Amino acid sequence: MSLTTIKKSNLASDLIILKGKxxxxxxxxxxxxxxxxxxxHYVPTCEVELQVLNSDLxxxxxxxxxxQV
Structure with missing residues (x-):
């Protein structure tokens, strides 16, 4: 199972709408x-990554x- 990061953010809440869709x-x-x-959350280099299976890319x-994301 290979995963690919499709979007990153410092806050998980920024990715919730896309994840839900x-x-x-x-x-x-x-x-x-x-x-x-x-x-x-105070570490600016720590990011949440939204990942999907390569087969779904x-x-x-x-x-x-x-x-339009």
Whole structure:
């Protein structure tokens, strides 16, 4: 199972809408470093990464393009 990061942010809340849209389309998503950033929110280099399976990348790109993300 290979994952690709499609978007990064210092706050998990910035990624929630996109994650919800992708999951509503049947795409499994993961938030890497979600809890680390909640504990270490004062560290600017600590980012949350929205990741998807490599096999879903083509569909994800179409969705993100339609959302203008």
């Amino acid at each position: 992708l999951e509503s389309e049947g795409i499994t998503c993961y938030l890497k470093n979600e809890f680390t950033t909640q504990l270490m 083509e569909q994800v790109e179409k969705i993100m393009s339609a959302m």
